Amino acid sequence: MDELTRYIAEHPYFAGLSAAELAQVCRMARVRHLGHGQVLALEGSPCEEVFLLLEGRVRALKTSPEGREQVVRELQPGEGFYLVPALDGGPLPVTTITATRVTLLSFSQEDFLFLLERYPTVARRVLVEFAGRLRRLAALTGELALRTVPQRLARLLLESARAGRRMTQREMAAQIGTVREVVARALTDFERRGWLRRRRGIIELVDVRALQRLGLGEEV
Amino acid sequence: MIPDEERIVPEINSELCVRCGDCLSACPEGALSLGEEGIILDEEKCAYCGDCEDICPTGAIALPFAIVLAPLEDEEEEDVG
Structure with a gap:
């Protein structure tokens, strides 16, 4: 089995397709191996391709009206992206750049729409993924609307201390809907204020009251 | 309970590691090397900075x-709920 066929056969979207059907999907897909720092597509462009990330991580960036780029998400293996613009025909909402070496599958927009129409099981799996994303976004929207990143991080740290949890900075970022760099900056700020102390592999919460007040949105 | 600081080292999943070597060049301390069994970590050199975690393409x-x-000398015990 060649590399492309193996990736397609193992991808959850295409589970259950017959050998002939998988062969048809393979004819439409490309497997791509890219190094760190490669631009995949630019915000505002028309959608030409849909990507399914297999290995590595991809950063999604948005550009402010002043031209400043901000990382808004870090895409993980297993995630697909540019599915929404492929479906609605709108412009790409974000620029995507590889954050590590990556392996991904790509389909032209036309071929991806054809696959959804041709194979209802694929369409259903894409819909299930969309439903999951909608649920997570709805939950996150409330948090984002009501609380800032430092407030969300303070709450997460207090909950984690209570639960005796161990987390990487990337896991913290995923939980509060931001990226690792922003978490790292907020932790440094908390440390500077004397609210916590970082040692090798340990975050000690020193000023629990200040973190509680921040988590509740009070002035600290 | 506070874990023993000396024993905390990065966790390397050898099943996920594809031996690409990106972490070797990312490590500012030169704490990583590639052996026959995969990545080898020099615990003495590792500064726990996270650069290897950041660059690893497979999350290994x-x-x-x-x-x-x-500890209590820093802060009175609190209900963190």
């Missing part, structure tokens, strides 16, 4: 932090 390296309350 994790640098978790235990999140704990400071």
